[in-house]
Every structure is written in C-alpha cells, then in structure tokens.
Amino acid sequence: MSLIDILSVLAATIRLATPLILATLGGLFSERAGVIALGLEGMMLAASFAAASIATITGSPWLGLAAGMGVSMTISLIHGFASVTQRGDQVVSGMALNILVAGLCPTLGLAWFHLGGQTPALEHGQRFMPIVLPLADSLADVPLLGPVWNILIGGHNLIVYLAILLLPLSAWLLYRTAFGLRVRAVGENPHAVDAAGLSVAGLRYGALAVSGMLVGLAGADLSIAEGAGFGRDMTAGRGYVALAALIFGKWRPAPAFAACLLFAFCDALQVRLQGVALPIMGVVPVQMVEALPYLLTVFLLAGFVGSARAPHAIGVPFVKTR
C-alpha cells in the first residue's frame, strides 16, 4: 500500500465515522438521562429521508438539514412520550419506531417522488459538498504534508467537521454544565433529581431533544452530504452499531468515539478488501467482507467487560415513591 492508499483509507474512516459519531453522541445524551436509545436507527433513517426530501424540494441543503434534525427530534420525543410519560417498555418503543420509519420512508418517498421509494439524486448545490481547504493548491506538491492536508484533513463535507467539533462540545455539555450534571443525575438516580425539586420528565425530554438533533445530523450526513439522496434502508444498521459503540465506550464520549473510529476503519477496510487477494486466505467472499462490521459489533459487545456500569436508572420508568 502506498501513502496515498493509507491516507485514503484513513480519510474514508473519518467520513464513515461521522454518522456513527453523531449517532453515538445522540445515544449518549439519551442513555445518560436513563432512556434506552434503541430508536437511533429509525431516527437516523427518518432524518436522512427528511433531509433529502426537503433538499430536493427546496434546493437548499440547509433547509434539508433543519428538516432532518426536526424529524429526528420529533421521533426522539415520541420515544420520550412512550418511555417517560407513558412508562412503556423502552426497548419495544425503540423497535416500534425503527420499524415504523423503515416502512414510512419508502412509502412516502414513492408517493412523493415516484422513484420506487428513493429520493431524486441531489445536485451539487442541493447538498453539502467536500470543502477544499485554503492552501490546497499550493501544498499539493509538497511531499507528505500535501496529501495529508488535501486527503486526510481537507476534502470532507461540512457535517464531518461539525461532528469533530460536536464531540468535545458534547463532552463539555455533559461534564461541565449544570444541564449535564442534571442529565447525568437523572440517569443515575431520578429520585435524587426529583427530591432536588427538578422535573425528571422535563430533563429526560430535554436530553432526548438534544439526542434527536445530534442523530438528525447523522442522518443528514448520509443523504445530503456523504450521499446524494435517500435510498431505502440506507442506514443499514448504523444506529445499532452506534449503540454498540456507546456501550463499548462505557457511556463516555472519548472511548465511544474511539469505538466509532474502529467500526469506521473496519468499514473502510471492508470496501478496500472486496475482491482483493489476501495472503493465505486468497479472495475472501464479498459477503464475508461485508459482514465484517456486524461481526465486529457482536465481538465488541461480547468483549465488553464492565468495570464501568450502565447508567443506573436506564430503562426503568420513573415512578415517584417515597
């Protein structure tokens, strides 16, 4: 492999990691507040559909982005209504929303765009295109620095940079602000939050709203930034992978981020490996290579050894008692 090859695998890792990072951060706020984030997949899928649809109709990626975030947030709040207000089973609620969205997007897509459930391919102006960094041309011929600057650091779309920015921002929000303290408290012991005169439901809804916005960004990245339009089931299990990354990262931003990078790297490698003859193994069947991220998910979940435990109150509906 040449330097360019290595750099392009790493660059692909960053691009593929972006929706995972955003979804994982979204899951982080939900689960740290004590609500199981099993609806990530559906939220992300709905966001990518909404973003692509609105970007197609209005021609503006910004409106598409807003629509994606708005729809994702709405689904997150429906999950909140079932989990927090109705004290329903959070796993069931999450799955219900995932399945509902999986059927609803192609249904609406077909009725609106008549393309078999897809949205029309977006033109350049309708989506977030790779950004060419300043100095790109002048550095192009510089050895090492040039390719690194242009392939690895530059050339990504806006949402990629946003994700990198939102990681420390989320950590800051969770660990350094009053809101973060309350969110972490409500996921550990909602009774303490209640006894402090704060609203358990209010905080959980707040955390779910933040979660929805972050996951909305992830969905938009798939359809109006990294991709150019919505395709059926385009999240392909990324919501579940993000949840696995969150668990493997022990519900903390930095380790979860690392887990996302690992998944994305595996995914990037997977694309590279297809049809390539490896030493000893020869050409690995394409299905096996494609299954790699899923295998990795199971593997990491199985390898998860918890010295850190899940938020204590996760999945338990809050019932006020003395």
Added chain:
Amino acid sequence: MSRDLPWPIDYVLIPALNLALAFLAGAVVLGLIGVSPGAALGTLLDGAFGSLDGAGYTLYYATTFIFTGLAVAIPYQAGLFNIGGEGQAMLGGLGVTIVCQAMGGYPLWLVLPLAIGAAMIGGAAWAALPAVLQVKRGSHIVITTIMFNFLASALMTYLLIDMLRAPGDPSPETAAFPASTALPYAHEWAAHLGLAMEESPLNLSFVVALILAFLVWLFIRRSLWGYEIRATGHNPSAAAYAAIPVDRVTVLAVCLGGACAGLVGINEVMGVLHRLVLGFTAGAGIVGIAVALMGRNHPFGIVLSAILFGALYQGGAELAFDYPQVTRDIIVVMDGLVILFCGALENMLRVPVTRAWARWRTVPA
C-alpha cells in the same frame, strides 16, 4: 390499589382499542399518500376475506406469523426480546433444504418430522450464540440478534450465490426439491373431499402451526421448564433464590424461540417455494414482533393476531394491486404502529380504562 381488570377488558377491549388507534394512525398515513382510507379498508377486507382463496392466502401468511410470533413470545416470557426471528427463520429454511434435498423419494410422514427437526435445530442454533452472549457476557440481546439477522442474510447470500445455486440458474436459489417432499396444499385436500377451493399457498404447515401454538401454551403454563422460564422472566433474583438455573433457563427460552422461527422454513420453503430462495423470509421476523405484542405474548392471542396480520398482508397485496403508490412497505408501517400502540403505548389507554371501570363498578346498579 389493585390494578386487576376482568379478563374481557384486559385481553380483548384494551388490545382492540390499541389496535384501533394503530389503524387510525395507519389511515393518516394512507391519507398522506393520497389513498382514501375508507376505500382502502374495503379493498383490504375484500382481499383478505372476500373469497376463499383470499382466506387461503390470509391463513398461509398467518402460518408464518404464528411461527415468528412464538419466536418472540417464548423468550419474552424469560424477559428477553428476540429480534432475531428473521435470521433464525433463514437458518431454519436452510435446515429444511438439507433434509428435502437428501430425502427425495421417502414418504412424507418420514420427511416432514425430519424437516421440522432440522428447521428447529437451524433456528435454535442461530439463536444460541446471542443467548449465551447475553447470559455470560451481558451483550445486549436486541443488538446481537439484529446483527445476527444481518449475518444470516450475508451467509445466505454467500451460500445461495457461491454454493447452493442450481447450475446454470442466474437467480440466487437452489434447484427445486424432489416432488415427493412437497407438503399437501389445502385446496388439494379440499378436492379430495369433493370441495371446490381455489388454489392458494395454504398448506399442511398451518396445522403444524396450530399444534405448535397449543404445545407452547402447554409448555409455558404447565411444564416445570415453563414455570422456571416465567419465574426467571418476571423476577430473576427470585428464580435464583428458588435454585432455578437462571442462565440455562434463559438460553433455553431463546433457543426455543429460535426453533419456532426456524419452522417458517416448513411453510415457505417446503410448503410453497419447494426450493430455497434468497430472501424467502420477507420480513416475517419483524412482523412476528408485532404479532407477539398484539397477542400479549399468549400463544392463543398470537394465533388470532397472526390471522389478523395475515389478512393485512393479503389485503395489502390487493391494495398494492389497486393503488400504484402503495407497496408492501405499508405493511411495515402497520407493523411499526401496532408495536407502538399495542406494545410501548400499552399503558396509555389502560390507565383511563381502569379508572372508568373502577368508577363504573362503584356506581350502584
């Protein structure tokens, strides 16, 4: 305060109200895509029950959904949510395929039990690892079973393209099984009895499904293992206190669920397709979740809700025929809505209904 309700309210009225809400939401979706909900309902009912072959299709679909519904319900009794019915059904189909391809020429009374066994083993095997990982490593079974659905799909693609495909056939499917392994169709039996019944894919598997539902009920309510599964699901620490081997019981429940899912292969592969076809499960595992929740994880409830979903599937096919903007995806929407209203939002109506019942009861007659 006792929350006990008389069973007709608990098991009939509340599920019916929840279902009505799900259909109401479904009507809104139909409206959104420009289909009149009233007209659609007519088409749907007519397609599902309007004719005998429509009813045959309904029961054929219901057969598959009974299997996948039980696949969710048994692990649910042990407190676990099995989303892996889809993948487990695929492996069950593989088991059926192996038996049918090897047993050409043998009588059906010998082939069918073997095929059932192979289907159950295939499904149970695919459920075993997620179950063991949940028990031993705490790996979230919802995520692992979903991953195992993806993995099963990849495995089947590989097998059907690279290994099992009939020579010269461009599509990913095996060659047809020997004719002697095909299960009898309902219309064939009807013809034997001198009844005219139009052709439908309804076959002997429906009887297998009904027997299975009864056996599952017997097992859960009356057997020692069923007792231990329920104790584990309701209160694991009480089960441990009662010297019940909680881990083993949990794995058992999930594997039995997988075995039920595997039987989808009997209905689809052995009963209708007579060959293994890529994607023969067609989302049945997901429908099973809705079926189980609507049937309140009770085997008899599951039979009823499976028939309802069978009707929805069959009627939905008719709907897709009449309206170009409707596809099978509308059924997936209904799955989601039913799971939402009958599962996650189950308490929404329960509280006001309970209150209304309490008030009604205290009013002197």
Added chain:
Amino acid sequence: MATDRPAPAIAFDRITKRFGAVVANRGVSFEIGAGTIHGIIGENGAGKSTLMSILYGFYQADTGEIRLDGRPARIANTADAIRLGIGMVHQHFVLVETFTVLENLALGREGGLMLQPGIARARAAARAIEAAYGLAVDLDARVEDLPVGSRQRVEILKALYRGAEILILDEPTGVLTPDEAQQLFQILRRLKSEGKTVLLITHKLKEIMAVTDRVTVMRAGAVVGDVATADTDETDLAERMVGRKLAALPDRVPVMPTTPILSARALRIVDAGGVERVKSVDLDLRPGEIVGIAGVSGNGQSELMAALAGLAPLAGGTLTWDGAPVPALGRARALRRLGLGHIPEDRHKSGMVGPFEAWETSVLGYHRDAGHAHGAWLRPGFIRALTARRMVEYDVRPRDARLRTSAFSGGNQQKLICAREMARGPKVLLVGQPTRGVDVGAIEQIHARLRALKHEGTAILLVSVELDEILALADRILVMVDGRFTGELDRSEASERALGLLMAGVHGAAA
C-alpha cells in the same frame, strides 16, 4: 398575630388523605413548635409516612390545611417544600452515588449555566454548615465510597444547604449502629440549639425518649396521642401505638446441647466486585436452637445467608450438613432437598414472583418436588388445594389461591412465604428480616411460628437489624461487623447495650 406565644413552625389542621378505599390519614391535627425536636411514632401503616409525604409535597391532602409559621402553605410539589424551608432525609437515601458530595449538593442549585461556580459555592457553604453543626463529611469523596453514616450526614448537609429550617428525618437510625445513632442525636440537638425545627419519624420508642421534646403517636391514620416527652414513658407510648396491652413474652425453654446439623468452617465470600464480604466465619446451627445475627445491615449478613443457602459461591471454607460436606455443584438444590428452608430478607426481590398466582408462588423453589410435579409437568390442581389449606393454617388473606401474589398485602405475602418455607418441617430454617414492612398482628404470628418450629427441633438462623426481634427470639446471638463475628453472647447475658458495643466494633466488651 399579636399573641405572646409564637406561631408553631408547622400546624397540621384536619388533614385527610385517601388512597382508593384506604384512609391513610384521618383528620390529623397537631402542632410542632419552632426550634424543637418533635417525634412522630407509630407502627407500619399508621400513616406517619403519608403525612410527611404531604408535608414534603409528594402527595396532596384531600382535605385539611398545613400552616407554616401561622401562614397557610400550599405545597404542590417538592420544589415548593424546599422553597418553604422544608428539608427531608429519607429512609433510603436519595443521593446520586456516582457523584461527589459537592455535586450532590450542587444538583438543582447550580446557579447558572456552568457547573464550576456552583460547585465552588457549594463548597464554601458546606464548610460553613459543617462548622456550625459539627457535620464532618469529605466533600470530594464519591458518595458510593462513603459509609452509611456519612451518607446520612450528606443528606442532612444537602437539606441545610437548600435552606431547610424544618428538617424531617424518616426512620434515620435503621441503618446506623447504636454509636452512630448517638452521633446523629448530637447533631440533631445542635440543630435545635441553632433554631432549626426537627421532625423525627420512627417506630423506636427509645429514640423518642432519648432525643425529642414532644411526641405525637399515630395509629391507623389518626392521632392517638400528643404529649410532651417528659410526661410519658415507653410503656405508655407502646400501648397507645398498638392500641392494646402488649402480651408478655413466653418463657424461654433452655436449649439442650446437640450436634450441629449445618456447619460452616472458615467461610469466605467475595462479591462480584471483588470485595471480601465475609471473612473466615465459623457457624454451627443446632436442632432446637435459634441463632440470631445482629448487626447493621451491609456487614456481610446477606452474603452469609446466601452462601448458607447455597446461592452464592464460596471463596473459601467448607459447608457441612450432618457432618457430610455439601458439594458445590447444584448446592442450592441439594440443600433444599436435604431440608433447608429459607425466608429471604427481601421478599419482593427474592421471595416471590409478583405476577405469579398465589399457588405458583407457594411452591417456588419446591416446584420440582415429588407431589408438586409429575414428570416434567406441574400439578396445578394438587398445588392449589395445598395452597388453599396453607392459607387457612397460616391465616393468609384473602384466601384465594388464584390471586396474583403482588395483590396481597405485605404481611400476607410474608405469611405466604413463611407457609411455604415452614410447612414442610425444615431441618434448618434461614430467616432474614422476617417482619420488615409487616403489620403488628402478622409480626406476632410469625414470631410464634418461629418459636413453635424451634420446639419441634428445627435449627433456625435469624438475621435481623431489629435488636428487639433478636433479643426476643434468639437463644444465642452473634454480632457481625465488617464480615466477621465480633462477639457471641448467650441470651441470658445479652442486652441492647452489650450488643451495641459489639456492633460498634468494640471487641470483648460483652457484659
């Protein structure tokens, strides 16, 4: 108001609260003077907790009024209560265990977007409160690393930091050693001297006598007494509380020394987190003897019980039954088969399966026994008939074997469990907190059953945090502190004081 007497800090005026058909508070009226320590005493279910919940904004009274400093107060929720200067220390602490003490203090009072200034403010305020009331706590420690006594001080600190003028303490000494309880009382007296009003909710008469100025007695939702503590005594309070004269304890039959049936030698137990919970314990249970284990909960008693029942793996040591070692594999099942009964200390967590019908719960753990099962199948008809008989014999109400277990009251659930574990005439019976959350009538029945079993020759191990219960039942008392037995007393030489010293970890102080 221009009277000479200042308005009382709190006045309850004809408070009534119903839950469905149950009247939890029935026209409750009394006053609590500012700057006093006021006790409220009553049995489980007497309505004192409901009353405090109304005061703290958890519930709303159906009718009646609460006046604070003479002014009618509307307390719609906890936030209102806090704003009105009411603080509460719950029986089960409501702290975020993964947070530090300061983070717990700051929660809800961060005072802005950023956390750090709020923490700094909490630190300064906490230091001032510590100095004023003698509440020493490590402010930067995580709550999960603090011992129980310190956690309680954190709760008090938290209430004061939130501006409490009135402090409610709900059964505060249940988790404390007698020594820690004395320290708590010191703090309460200090609070009083600084002008705070303290409400002490308890069912322990000694505490009322030791620390309060005035006491209100509640029974069945109503006030049945309101007197200055100086004008009453324990017997008077007890009789008001129970509503009748207390029966004298039956005479104790001396125990004949016999060979032990269940013996533990050098037993060690390490929990999932790697902490050694039981450190080399020897124990013999003999037929016809009740051995009591006293100690503050969390000192290894639960783990010891679990290990003796075969439910927890041993990190070391041996367990023998009738002199023969009990194999590690399938130990729980083997012990039950040999004749071990076990009334678990937390019945909701372990003793029963809420959604199970009564007949199903009544064979939990014995469901595989001959008679209950036939081959791989349960025998519902037989078990239901058996359950119906036991319900009569053990006075379980309602007598409906098909009712869900969770629909029975706490006392009846406990009787159902006792029936299950006692009716088969166990050779050894392990009993944990048998009367926790059980009403008075059921307590007497359960105690009588335990004595009867003992006379029939059952070896009984009784673990209880209620010293009174241990003193009333046990022939031999072991005190457990930090995973070890710190002392052994014969009933004849045991007293609350002697046990208290041992529980505080003072070795060899018996007498």
